[in-house]
Amino acid sequence: MTDALAGTRVLARFALRRDRIMLPAWVYVVLIGTVSNAYTFARLYKSAAQRASLVATGESDPALLFLYGRLNGDSVGALTAWRYGVWASLFAALMTIFLVIRHTRADEESGRLELLGSARVGRHAPLMSALVVAVAANVILTVALAVVLPIVGLPVAGSVALALAVGTCGLAFAGISAVAAQLTASARAARGLAISVLGASFLLRAVGDSAGASGPSWLTWALPLGWAELVRPFASERWWVLALPVAVFAAGTGLAFALAARRDLGAGLLPDRPGRPRASAALRGPLTLAWRLQWPSLAAWAAGYAVLFAVCGAAGKGIGQLVGTSGALRTEFTRLGGQPAIVNAYLAGLMLLAGLIAAGYGVMAVLRLRAEESGNLADPVLAGKTGRALWGASHIAVAVCGMALLLAIAGIATGLGYGVLAGNTGHEVTALLGAGLAELPAALVIAGLAAAAFGLAARASVAVGWTALGLAVLLNIFGTVVQLSHWVLDISPFTHIPHLPGGTASAAPLIWLTGAGLALIAVGLAGLRRRDITA
Amino acid sequence: MNANAIEAAGLRKSFGKTTALDGLDLTVRAGEVHAFLGPNGAGKTTTIRILLGLLRKDRGPAGGTVTLLGGDPWRDATSLHGRLAYVPGDVTLWPGLTGGEIIDLLGKLRGSGKDSASGKSGDGHDSRRRQELIERFQLDPAKKARTYSKGNRQKVALIAALASDAELLLLDEPTAGLDPLMEEAFRESITAERQRGRTVLLSSHILSEAEALADRVTIIRKGTTVETGTLAEMRHLTRTSIDAETDRPVDTGSLAGLHDAVAQATAAGGSRLRCEVDNAALPALLRALTDAGPRTLTSRPPTLEELFLRHYEDPNAERAREVARHD
Numbered sequence: 121m122t123d124a125l126a127g128t129r130v131l132a133r134f135a136l137r138r139d140r141i142m143l144p145a146w147v148y149v150v151l152i153g154t155v156s157n158a159y160t161f162a163r164l165y166k167s168a169a170q171r172a173s174l175v176a177t178g179e180s181d182p183a184l185l186f187l188y189g190r191l192n193g194d195s196v197g198a199l200t201a202w203r204y205g206v207w208a209s210l211f212a213a214l215m216t217i218f219l220v221i222r223h224t225r226a227d228e229e230s231g232r233l234e235l236l237g238s239a240r241v242g243r244h245a246p247l248m249s250a251l252v253v254a255v256a257a258n259v260i261l262t263v264a265l266a267v268v269l270p271i272v273g274l275p276v277a278g279s280v281a282l283a284l285a286v287g288t289c290g291l292a293f294a295g296i297s298a299v300a301a302q303l304t305a306s307a308r309a310a311r312g313l314a315i316s317v318l319g320a321s322f323l324l325r326a327v328g329d330s331a332g333a334s335g336p337s338w339l340t341w342a343l344p345l346g347w348a349e350l351v352r353p354f355a356s357e358r359w360w361v362l363a364l365p366v367a368v369f370a371a372g373t374g375l376a377f378a379l380a381a382r383r384d385l386g387a388g389l390l391p392d393r394p395g396r397p398r399a400s401a402a403l404r405g406p407l408t409l410a411w412r413l414q415w416p417s418l419a420a421w422a423a424g425y426a427v428l429f430a431v432c433g434a435a436g437k438g439i440g441q442l443v444g445t446s447g448a449l450r451t452e453f454t455r456l457g458g459q460p461a462i463v464n465a466y467l468a469g470l471m472l473l474a475g476l477i478a479a480g481y482g483v484m485a486v487l488r489l490r491a492e493e494s495g496n497l498a499d500p501v502l503a504g505k506t507g508r509a510l511w512g513a514s515h516i517a518v519a520v521c522g523m524a525l526l527l528a529i530a531g532i533a534t535g536l537g538y539g540v541l542a543g544n545t546g547h548e549v550t551a552l553l554g555a556g557l558a559e560l561p562a563a564l565v566i567a568g569l570a571a572a573a574f575g576l577a578a579r580a581s582v583a584v585g586w587t588a589l590g591l592a593v594l595l596n597i598f599g600t601v602v603q604l605s606h607w608v609l610d611i612s613p614f615t616h617i618p619h620l621p622g623g624t625a626s627a628a629p630l631i632w633l634t635g636a637g638l639a640l641i642a643v644g645l646a647g648l649r650r651r652d653i654t655a
Numbered sequence: 656m657n658a659n660a661i662e663a664a665g666l667r668k669s670f671g672k673t674t675a676l677d678g679l680d681l682t683v684r685a686g687e688v689h690a691f692l693g694p695n696g697a698g699k700t701t702t703i704r705i706l707l708g709l710l711r712k713d714r715g716p717a718g719g720t721v722t723l724l725g726g727d728p729w730r731d732a733t734s735l736h737g738r739l740a741y742v743p744g745d746v747t748l749w750p751g752l753t754g755g756e757i758i759d760l761l762g763k764l765r766g767s768g769k770d771s772a773s774g775k776s777g778d779g780h781d782s783r784r785r786q787e788l789i790e791r792f793q794l795d796p797a798k799k800a801r802t803y804s805k806g807n808r809q810k811v812a813l814i815a816a817l818a819s820d821a822e823l824l825l826l827d828e829p830t831a832g833l834d835p836l837m838e839e840a841f842r843e844s845i846t847a848e849r850q851r852g853r854t855v856l857l858s859s860h861i862l863s864e865a866e867a868l869a870d871r872v873t874i875i876r877k878g879t880t881v882e883t884g885t886l887a888e889m890r891h892l893t894r895t896s897i898d899a900e901t902d903r904p905v906d907t908g909s910l911a912g913l914h915d916a917v918a919q920a921t922a923a924g925g926s927r928l929r930c931e932v933d934n935a936a937l938p939a940l941l942r943a944l945t946d947a948g949p950r951t952l953t954s955r956p957p958t959l960e961e962l963f964l965r966h967y968e969d970p971n972a973e974r975a976r977e978v979a980r981h982d
Binding site: 229305306394395396397398399400403404405406409412413416495496497499500501502503504505506507508652653654 | 704707708709710711732733734736737739740741743745747748749750751752753755756757758759760761763764765766796797798799801812
């Protein structure tokens with residue numbers, strides 16, 4: 121075994137060097153998010169009465185339960201853990217997924233591991249070094265959280281529990297990604313597989329939490345993200361729950377090494393089948409090529425959207441029936457507008473989530489242009505009769521149509537899921553289809569930013585695209601609670617979308633957001649026509 | 656119709672502070688196979704990418720001039736691209752598509768398939784030619800590009816280019832990665848293309864390839880053209896390589912124009928001289944060889960390798976060595 125691990129230390133150090141900007145950035149985002157939440161709760165909710173009222177809202181509003189999870193208590197620490205615990209764990213998981221795949225399957229696919237494998241590097245060293253770096257990153261994150269949270273004034277035991285909940289969630293996904301990297305031949309697919317597990321994990325705990333005590337609350341126990349809240353930081357901590365993610369990490373790692381020993385370098389476990397010896401008549405130009413390259417990913421997203429939003433829509437039926445346990449809850453519930461208003465708020469929250477995730481798809485699909493360019497795959501297309509603007513527009517068209525498709529699916533699936541249980545299916549489907557598509561202009565602006573960056577400053581486009589999305593998520597998911605002033609929230613295009621269903625629909629913001637999105641795309645295409653095509 | 660397919664004069668391109676092309680001249684006549692030679696990093700690929708309109712030469716008159724098939728490669732890129740085919744030096748393909756699909760796609764992207772006359776398959780090239788080439792290069796077109804070796808990826812790009820009816824082929828180190836058998840197949844194809852009247856720009860650092868195929872040669876170094884002309888013209892300026900075995904040691908002391916001379920005693924009791932000689936000094940050397948009693952004599956024109964090494968070498972180092980030899 122030691123022979124198979126020769127060179128691990130060198131590779132791990134090399135991996136850390138390659139990630140010297142990415143890793144600190146991720147750790148910083150999680151740290152600053154948690155700390156700023158703790159700080160805000162301590163500052164804004166000084167008295168126990170204020171916190172109790174917030175807890176009453178949090179427990180009665182299924183949209184909040186869906187997004188953040190269950191409340192375990194009304195201390196500042198418990199509120200922090202509620203508001204950011206699940207999301208910090210989600211970010212830790214994403215960081216770990218990207219990290220592990222980048223140093224395993226992505227390097228293998230590009231042929232870099234082949235070069236390394238010819239040196240004195242053991243068969244298992246690349247996987248081991250990636251895992252070492254992943255563990256190191258999560259340990260650093262855990263220690264940083266455990267040290268910083270008490271400084272802001274939270275109890276030590278709870279801080280350590282929250283830090284460990286976040287860090288071990290990252291670890292669990294290190295194991296999951298290591299397995300995913302063995303199964304598929306492409307890094308894109310491996311990343312997709314691991315992120316699907318993360319998405320399913322968010323969904324199951326969200327449904328388990330928002331369905332209330334009478335619902336299938338065991339769903340929260342099913343996958344890693346739910347465990348983060350089940351540790352109950354700051355509310356009589358359940359330390360033994362931390363053993364679950366560690367066990368997933370151990371099992372995943374063991375399975376990954378076993379699978380790796382069973383396959384050839386470069387191969388997945390599923391062999392490549394031969395394809396067509398001639399191109400079909402449909403594959404004939406830049407647009408059909410962009411479609412051919414992007415549809416497998418879009419199909420996976422669409423399937424995920426259909427399942428996610430059908431389940432979430434169905435969960436809307438249980439909403440409003442969970443109340444009645446306490447007087448404070450009932451008061452809060454009525455203040456929010458009673459059951460119809462609560463259900464609408466929940467559904468509108470779902471549509472916002474659909475919009476943000478669709479924008480994420482859009483950014484990814486637009487940035488495929490950059491991936492094609494830096495992989496030298498733009499050259500053969502541009503050396504043909506295809507103009508640059510047309511080439512750029514082809515992938516952007518896939519991105520825009522993809523976002524529209526995803527939002528339509530989100531609306532229809534939510535409408536079906538909710539309507540079938542609550543009645544009046546036809547009405548719900550049309551209303552939610554409209555609500556879903558209303559998010560498109562905002563998503564278009566985010567994807568447009570990525571397109572503009574691609575045209576004007578190709579090398580920065582990846583950073584710009586994802587930062588724009590991250591900012592929108594930050595503002596629209598966390599911004600309202602930390603009571604940011606309205607002009608800060610206005611930066612995000614999603615702030616301007618009417619809250620549907622339930623809110624007043626107005627066309628004006630949709631029109632100018634669409635205009636802004638299209639203008640950004642036009643700027644990107646104009647820039648693309650002027651610049652050098654470089655790797 | 657312009658008589659020159661490519662005309663570049665004083666071409667400059669810089670990336671930030673580094674200068675990739677520093678006044679490069681290149682003229683390719685219509686209908687010729689032109690070898691474009693230079694060591695790695697000399698600027699061959701940058702030049703070709705400018706010709707393709709993927710890069711833009713430096714702005715203003717300082718950037719020099721460049722014409723491709725009578726047009727401006729940057730401004731008229733799309734219309735010019737219908738008339739050329741390109742094989743990149745480092746072929747990357749879409750991993751999920753098969754070789755056959757990519758060949759067809761590249762043909763369609765070139766967009767020359769619109770004229771449905773003369774047995775065209777409607778997808779940019781002649782089906783029969785495509786099939787012939789796939790057989791000649793022994794490519795399995797049903798395999799996904801992910802599984803292809805470097806040589807097989809190269810074949811996909813070559814077949815797509817050769818199967819096209821483009822009047823100009825831009826080939827950037829097209830044989831890197833091909834085995835000798837496939838290299839031979841490539842040479843046959845290029846010879847056939849020249850007979851059809853196609854123009855070929857062949858960038859390479861494999862000099863035997865240029866020797867076997869090219870009508871004319873341009874040698875560049877550090878972004879500047881150092882020599883251009885036919886092979887015969889270039890050899891005229893150069894030397895002959897001599898390898899001779901004689902009864903007695905050759906008296907080379909009085910000979911001028913001798914380079915890299917190595918003399919040694921042979922096992923058979925004779926003496927062996929290997930050297931390069933300026934063609935002007937050939938008569939004197941031959942006299943000296945005759946005086947020494949020649950047993951065997953081999954003379955041959957210098958290979959492009961030798962030419963090329965001399966151009967690539969730092970002139971100062973060359974002079975220093977020459978001085979040392981004459982001391």
